[in-house]
Every structure is written in C-alpha cells, then in structure tokens.
Amino acid sequence: MTAAATGDGRVEAGGATRYAGTRIGRVEDPRLLTGRGTYVDDIRLPGMLHAVFVRSPVARGRILGIDASAALALPGVRHVFTAADLNPDVREQWHTSVGPKSPETPRPPLADTDVRFVGDPVALVLADDRYLAEDAAELVEVDYEQLPAVVDYTRAAQAQELVHEAHGSNVVGQLAGRPAATLADVFAGAAHVVTDTIHQQAHTAVPMEGRGMVVDYSASTGELTIHAATQAPHEIRLFCSRLLGLPEHRIRVLMRDTGGGFGQKVMVQRDEMALMLVARRAGAPVKWVEDRRENLLAAGMSRHEHADVSMAFDPDGLILAASIDFVSDCGAYPTPWPVGTSAAVGMLFPGPYRVPAASFTATTVYTNTAGRVAYRGPWQFETLAREVLLDNAAREMGMDPAELRRRNLLRTDELPFANPNGMTYDRITPLETFEQALEMLDYDAFRAEQARAREAGRYLGVGMSTYVEPSTPGYGSYATEAATIRIEPSGKVNVYIAGGSTGNSIETTVVQLTADVLGVAIEDVATIQGDTAVTGFGAGTAGSRSGSMTAGAVRDTATILRERMIAIAAHKLEAAPEDIELVRSRASVRGVPGASVTVAELAATAYFDPYSLPPGVPAGLEASARYTAETRSVWVNAAHVCTCEVDPVTGGVTLLRYIVSEDCGPMINPSVVEGQIAGGTVQGIGGALLEHLAYDEDGNPTATTFVDYLLPTATDVPVIEYGHIETMSGGPGGYKGVGEGGAIGAPPAVVNAVADALAPFGARITRLPLTPESLAALVPPEALR
C-alpha cells in the first residue's frame, strides 16, 4: 500500500486517513510557547497562604526543641506547624502500586524526634507571601543534638550508627538469585574471566520545575482540591484519601502542565504529605513550590550504587555465565521501598545476550542522605555494569567489542528467550538494532580514522551499548487504563483520560490515536486530562507506559463509538454497515459518490432525534472503556553507539557522533519518539560526564545550586542520529514504551567511548562521573612526553 503525506502531516493510505505514524505538531505547544501554560506555581487562589519548610542543617541528629515564637511574631506569618501538630493526623500512608503490606520505611511527614539528612523537613511556615514565609523560616529556632552520620554507603552495613534505629540495621533489604557458588565451576573452567567493580555516582531527575502543591480545603463541604506538579494525579488522590481518612470522591486533584518529572513526581513524598495535612488546619488555601535548593536537597537521590561483576567466556568469546553483586545507597527515606527495584538490576543483568547461567545479589542500605527515588530507567545500572564489563572483556581478550557483542546478542530466531533469571524476552531485535547503529556510524571507517588520529597524537574512541527493558508494566495498579470519549452534539470530540502533560506529549498522542480510530479530522478532537473529577483512574506516567496503555484505552473506547456511528450512518444512508467508511469526520458509502453524512449530522441525530436511530442503538455518542494489559511487560530494546575525542592532558571529552537505533514498535509520532530518546540520552550523557549530587564526609550536600550540580548544556551535546527497527509488540497497535530507554543506554556508551579513546594509555574506567580531573589522572604523565 502506498502512503502519501498530506499538507497537515497525516498520511493517506488506501483512502483512509491515518495520523498515527506522522510527525503531527503537538497540541500542547501553542499554550506552552506563548506563556499560557498552567504549572502549579501559576495557580493563585483568593486568600492563599505560602508555605516554606524549615529543613535540617545536620545530617543526623536529635531535635531537642523548636521555638517558633520569633517567626510567629512577624506580621503576616499565620502558622508554624511541627511534627507534633501534623503527624498525629496520619491515618495510613502507602502507595497503590506498592500496597499496604510492603515493609516500607516509616515516613513521618515532618521529622519528629530525629533528623536523618540535610534537608529533612522539620517545620512548615505559612505566611501571606513567599518572602515573609522565608523570613519566618529563618527565625524558627531548632535545637539539634548533632550525631555522627552514616554517609559512606559502602560502609553503612557495618556502621555502629543506625539511620533508623527501629529497623535494627542499615540494610534495608537483600534479595538474591541463584547462589554464586553454584557457578564456581563454570568460572573456574572458563577460558577467560573478567571481573570489575563498577561505581556510579549519585545523580537524579532534576526536572526544570521542582515539586509543588496547592491545597484548598472547604470545611463546609468537606472537599479538598489539590493542584500538583505530578506524573500521577490519581495516585495523589488515592494516597491523600488514605493519609487523611477523607473519602476519595471528596478529593479532586488537578494538573494541567507539569514541568518534567522523570520519575521524581510519581510518588508522594514527605513534604507533599505535610501539605496534605495542613490543608484542613490552615483555614485558607496553601501553596508550596519547591525552590532549586530544596529540589537538590530533598526531592531525592538516584543512581548511587556499585557492583562486583564478573563474566566467564569460552575460547570464542561466547558468554558462559554472568554474576553481579549489587549494592545501592537508598538514603534515609527511599520512596518507594527500594528492594524490588534493586532486584531488577540483578535479574536484568544478563541483558539481550545469550547468557546461559547467572547469579545475583542485591543489597540496599540506608544512609543519612536524601532518599532514593525513581529516575528514568531506575534499574539502568545493570546496563552500565554489563556493557562496561563487556568492553573490558573485549580488551582483555584482544577482541573487537562489536564482534564480542555480535557473537553473543540474541537473534530473533531464538525468541522467546528466557534469561537465566527467568525474564522471558520476546518481540525484540537486539542484533538488528546493533548492526543498524554500527552501519550508520560506518564502524570500520571510524576505526581507520581512529588509527590515523592516534598516529597524529589525537585520541578518538567509540563506545557501544545495548539493552532490553521491560516497559508498560501489566500488573497491579499499572495493568489498566481508562478512556471516556464524548462525541459532542456538534460532532466535536472530547477524550477524557488520566494522562496529564509532563513533557511526554500524551495530549498529542491521544488526539492522534482517537482521530484514527473514529475516522475524524484531527482538528475535531480535543483531550481533557489531569483532572481526577472527570477522568477514570490511571496510574500515571511511569514505567514507559503512557503511550502503549493509552493506545489500548483509546482503541477500546473509540471502537464502541465508531461502530455506533457506522450503524447510524448505514441506517440513514440505507447501506450495509460494512460499506460505510469514516474519513475526516464524514461517513460515506464506499463506491457510491455523494452518499455521505457528516459526523456532526450523526451526532445531532444521536442526541436530538433518538427515535430515528436504528433499533438497538442507544442515544448519544458517549462511551467509556477500560483496557487491561495482555502481558506483564512489553519488551523494548535499543543499541547506542557514540564516538568521542578525549584530550589526554586536560581530560576534556568532546562527543562527536551519537547514534541510537531502537525498536519501540511502530511510532505513533516519530518526533515524540525521537524527542524522548534524545532527552533520555542527554540525561544519560549528563550522568556519565557531569552530574553529581555530592556530599562531604559529614553528610553536607555540596551540590545545591546549578553552579555545582552540572546539567548538560547545548555546548555539551552532539547531534543525535536515530535508527528505527519496528517489531510489533503483542499490545494495541504493536506499540512499545520509549520514555526511559535513552537514559539506560547512554551512560555505558559514553564510558566505553572514553575508555576506548584512552585505551592506548592502559586506562580502565570503573567509576563515574568522568570528570576532566578523573580522566587526566588515568593518563600517566610519562606517556605524554
């Protein structure tokens, strides 16, 4: 079938219009480009008070006393709340996806007796404006008994001091797969064994908008309205109803625009609980908007971890076994329970390779630092560790790293394939994406260029990585997604879906998909999202699920209305239903020119002339349906290849080319797909080269501004080139999740490129970030003479 692009970006294929697959412009953009978005800080309610937290300046200590009298004496200061005021109001606190029985860390909304990290919320000041509230927060006197802090997570398990005394240990939990001892013979008998300890530094989501919440309680009606910066408005409502003991239908959560989340805004944290708790006590609406310092102090930490990793190979470089002993720093208040995610690192460590045997342990520990939170691809360490190890193995074996991967990557004729930890991959293309990325680079040409450059005293490198990840979780609260579609009496369409714009283009996606299923013009479709009062429960943007789950919800709901429109049209046009086609908001009889009726006419009939409807067709054109995922996860894979030049004197890294070949199934909107890949990739580049949420040895954060926490800028990033392989998933439309992968694939590709560039100096890189200082230190001074 031939397809031709039309002026508005849609594709005409065999007479039917299809918006999915085209680079249609985003419906979110006009408001965001003109300053008319609505972020939480843009909400302004009559009489609204402004909240500022008093936060602990010590990493570990006991609160001996709090004196708020000076703060309260300041004109315009309305309240100073402490744990004694708010914490007793807590009824239950658990996240829906985790459940009530998980062995969660106790999370007092405000610190009660102990503070456990610098930034720990101790008191909440409410005042008439933000400036006054900040003044008052500085006047709240808190008397701390400072205690020795647990800062080095690698020694936390043995430390005398306990982050949570009631827990009895600094080890949050441990999970393990097959015991390593059972693989001892495989390793002992292998032709080659490679072993490393690989460290990743703390860094995190850092959305450009911090967290924030406006709470507005009406005592007369018992209704609570919450405006939030969130990836999951329905989860905020459910969580809040449990926290306060308020019926769920008395709470309405609204979000129009959220300024990025990347995992940080999926779960409710302690600061947000405190806001929910003051709602009924403040006597006025209350706004809290996190500033950048708070975001870097208290919104959470990710990625701080290391592992001892080993692989055994046969004489041809085929992998015989893989083993990982993983330890992750979870800070003082991980959200949620971090043990499950840590086990995912172990279970996914074999990656998209033919690994016959594997073992893992995963240990999570508490420290007196910011709590661990989800960040785009929360288990990505498995890919970092595996891919860096593979490059080290290739160098040790004297084999080309591309060839080593080529020999071990899974082929499509081997699928489905159960990895040794019981993860069954299917509908993926590890080898195809890898070969495509190498071809886009022209790998052999680069190796020749690299050789010439080395002769000229310049150090170029190429790095590669591949991964397979489970997207679209199909269990628990993530397993379903609902849509309500109303074709209004005028024929215009509204789609109600949990969604909410956080940068994921979900409004555009929904409009594209709905227009296709209904056969209406895309400009006739609008979507209403991020309002729990009018949308059905949805678990929000997490786990690379929005596109693929939404596609199911839209398909199942729109199909009901499509069939109803066809029935009405067939009746009106005196034709058989199977002869009716719906194209650009018009129903026509196939092969009969002039026999047609508009969707507006169908809608008018459905709403205003119900007695002329065909038998069995209900009045109106409204439907709701809830899609249930058919599989536990949708596998998605990609290969990253990047090249760089390293200055061996300064340690400076310049990225030259960056290629991503991914298989996320058919693309609903290639611009959105590539935007997600690029964003994740650049976050991964930042993690490899720049970003460090550092603490000193006493637990004081040393990166609390953008002067110290370095985000990638336009001068740091290469042009990203995309290759696409499209394998249908088993889900609706064959779509797969693509939100997180870039952040998974990029760090090892960059590390491997840098290590390849510095290979002539015998450099072996096992510790991130790759700062200029750390790289210059890998080059022996005598080697440069």
Place this chain on the structure above:
Amino acid sequence: MSDVQVELTVNGQARTATVQPRLTLADFLREECRLTGTHLGCEHGVCGACTVLVDGEAVRSCLVFAVQAAGSEVTTVEGLGGPDGELSPVQAALRDCHGLQCGFCTPGFVVSITAFLRDNPRPTDQETREALSGTLCRCTGYQGILRAVQQAAGAETAR
C-alpha cells in the same frame, strides 16, 4: 525598608505598582502583572527560564529587582506572539522542530533566541550553541531547539 513605587512598561502596557525593594522582577511579573509565562527554574541565574527583555536586552529576571527595571520597557514571552495567538517565527520554529516537551524552560528559550537572532541573524552552529548554553532544558537534549534556531534564522533571512 519602605515600599517603593515603580513605573514601567510591560508588553507595551504601562504598569504602576508599589513594591518591596527586594521584590525580584520575575516575581513582579508573575505576581503583580500576573504574567506567569516567566518561569523560575533556579532563582540563582543559571537556568535562564526567567529570561525577559529589558529595553531589548535579554536579562534573567530572577537576578533583577523590580525597582531596577523602573522606567524600562519589559517584554515577556506573552508579548512576543501576535495578540490573536499567532506564533512568532521563533515560537513557530520551536513547534515545527519539536523544540519543547514539558515547556517549563520554553519561555526562556523563546525570549533568548528572539534576542539572539535579532543581534545575530545568521548564526553558525557553534555560535548558536554558545548562545543557548545559558538556558537549561531537561527534556529535549537541545536537539529540536538547535534545529529551531536554524529554521527561525532562515525564516528571518527570507523576509
């Protein structure tokens, strides 16, 4: 310190207000003028989200007090498009090139790029990257933004 009366022009409209001397221009625009398109991403002058034009110069409104802008002409992102919602060439190019995702940093880029292309209508890639390096985006990896600058530059040149 006692409040101060300031008079300035914002997006072509005269504004008079009595403000605290410590009120930043960003908060003045957001709270007094209710122009919430100017966003605060760091409040210490690094992220660039709060960039506005003061007498034509791109400045970080989180680092300027409202009283310092007295007598000036201030243009925010709301003042760059047409009154009927028509996008400016820079705004249209960002839309065409998928130069925004969550949109939080976008007003800063719209204003910065507008000033940059006015001063340097045909920038090289390196000049563009340098010019954009003072504005942070966490969603796009800058890919679409860089393309948008080239497109907008072409559009301006074509006029």
